[in-house]
Amino acid sequence: MKRIIPLRDRLQGGTFGAVPLAGVLGLILLGCCWALPSRADILGLQRVASGLSAPIFVTHAPGDGTRLFIVERGGGIRILNLESGQLEPTPFLSIPNVDTAGEGGLLGLAFHPGYQTNGRFYVNVTLDNGVTPFSTHVREYTVSAANTNIADPASVRTILTFQQPQANHNGGWIGFSPNHPYLYIATGDGGGGDDNDAGHTPGIGNAQDTTNNWLGKILRVDVDGDAFPADTNRNYAIPPSNPFVEDERDDEIFAYGLRNPFRASFDRATGDLWIGDVGQSAREEIDFLPASSSGGENFGWRLREGRIATPSGGVGGLPPPGAVDPVYDYDRDADQFGGTVVTGGYVYRGPDPTLQGKYFFLDSRNSASTADDNYWMFDPADPFGTVVNIDHLLVPDIGTPMFPVSFGEDLEGNLYIAYIASGDVYRIRTSAPPAPLLGIELDANADVVLSWGTNFTGFTLEASTNLAGGLWEAVLQAPDIVGTNHVVTNAVSGSERYYRLRQ
Template sequence: MKMLSNLTCVGLILISTAVASAQTGGFSEINFERVADGLSRPIFATSAPGDPDRLFVVEQHSADIKILDLATNTVTGTFLDLPNGVTTGNEQGLLGLAFHPDYASNGLFYVNYTNSNGDTQVQEYSRLNANQADTSSARNILSIDQPFSNHNGGWMGFGQDNLLYVGTGDGGSANDPLGNSQDITNNLLGKMLRIDVNGDDFAADANRNYAIPNSNPFVGQTGDDEIFAYGLRNPWRSSFDRQTGDLWIGDVGQNAREEINVLLNGTSGQNYGWRDREGTVGSALAGAIDPIYDYSHGSGDLQGFSVTGGYVYRGPIEALDGHYFFADFVTDNLWSMKLDGTDETLFDGTNFSDFVNWTDLISTDFGTVNNISSFAEDGNGNLYIVGLDGEIFRLVSVPEPASGLILLGLGGLMAMRRRR
């Protein structure tokens, strides 16, 4: 056998290192601390304004909100045991929680669940004290009929404009048989809604207690006034970048692609294309916005079957600033990337940089990072991973990436994606 020269060997090592580095960004490890276990199907967690050192954890089927003390890593009690009837099928239950921006002074918060009829119900509650909600204070904000049991969305969050955003699925079944996502008239399914919970434009309707922001894109023209964006299939976990105000949306796919969409701060009226398009594939649709990133179905390290949207990291680890963390629920792959600054009208699924595959770099003190149902962010910007199996992990550290290893840029990564 002909012996390889030292130079050839060095070249092969550099190429191998470059291929690995294209996925790891030169990072060698990501360290998580388990802060809770034994929870019952947790699917979301968040801190309340003015209360940065606790997480309020949403349990899907028990319809409870538990309090997690982050100083002691202990669950200290139940903040709310939802008293009304809750349907608890696989994709049903208590699905979302959002605290009013003025929660520290007014004590108001909002839950999103499937009621006894299987329909989406958004309700307002107030607190009795810091550790207990007032179960008698429920006030209906918004109700949406659900034709099928799946694709209920459920995420809610307040933007920098202090308005409440509500992500809804397409109504369920498969391939959006009723065409809900593209229907913008008398149809709130498959949408990102935006409402003002501080007003009431429907005084005669006890089940609609909100106002319409005048700047919503369909006010004064054809289309439901509540709609802020549309063309979504099942947005499973969205979040605002606390620095830029951009809204990141993880949208679960049908048979082909899982996608990450970004609704840039200051824009509205976007159509994300479902059901005509799934990710970056499908029929061309005039005016539709493609995701910044999508991935195919499969079991590879850049594949999966059910995306879980996350957060743009703005915590204390400087090396991770600006990285958007997201995952796949089925394959347990964990990734991060940055938005590359492309104009929104040019989004084509490749509008990212600094992509990192963290899956094989995860280190924990206890437990296993898997069944990733959600991410969470506390009031100090720390990032958490929520596992449907009952564990929650806090990101605590990453060693600085090795210098000089990032030899492949976006083109190299995209070539790797095409080969898989």
């Protein structure tokens, strides 16, 4: 069995998953470092998928450079084959009874870091089963054993669930940290306005209530354990390092004081968490949790909207004790730096050297009109001093993309944008050069045979047995030239090995 994986820049690090040698013939996950040219530029938007039903999120599975998973709000997950450029005709998963009232729907998707071996993935979805009220459900599914392009719907398992007071401000993003296998869950304050309607904690709102209240929070749970075996709706354990495990506050809470963190992301290189929190009537904000955080941050809502006292509803005030201001916020003016519904994006870790480490985000103004959209990027070291509008750079090659709702990443770090109204997904194109392809197979002696094109020169093949702080050592065998490929045969022992090319 042979696997060809397209690889791009990993100079700033990356997210990897382990694949046991004994369990899957020859499938060894690897990464590579691309030798970067002096400059590359944004060339526009390239449409990679169309005809979708309300696409709302885009992501990839760990170690999978050939597929993109596209979430449709109504409950479907589609697969885009990046090699053929075609959508798989059969959905990866179709979830029944999805409730799309208000801002509900299938809102989030995350793959377990060990997906290549355990096949587990997670969704964030609002459901209406005719019995319980409008509620958020975080569920686990497993890929089909017979076909990796289809999930097993019978494998569904509830991780957690909670009722939503109203049908807006559902949050929806979920994701795994690249630094540990904990699942983060972003929740909104429950809806209505000013965190002050029915079902909201009197006097302080849901976002500031940390006792028996998961709304307006970043939750963090361990999906590999189960601390509640008697409860079929709570199938997780509490990470022992969560900030409130030693007091009366909810053990699941990692951070709080959020209004509607609809889109967030981890920087794959650092593990920092970037959160786009949608404002009420005055400010939109980008919040930041460093990888070094021990949790407990309070982002201030409902007292604070962005960096100011919330001006509406009579709920604003001074920052609560220990409140953390957003790293960037902006107003609702109708200009190139204003907006009404921030969409958190990603720190770029793809092939373009000029974009490395830049944070991308957008604002659609909650409208399908293309004239309303604003796209930005900034340097995380100085957000206010470096933010630039990049609308003029993101010209589509075909079609009219309408209502951007989410960014996404593929394995290589290329960025994509999902457009919910037009049913499209576009990739942000750059002039970065093509990446080397590294082939892997096991020969008859169970040695690993690695190959890459002879047109890529000056690379050193390195190996490691541990991605979590392990050492990378050069593979000493000099590559042979076989046809148009460099070829190295590497004898291996043990259960896991990782390879990368470095220049």
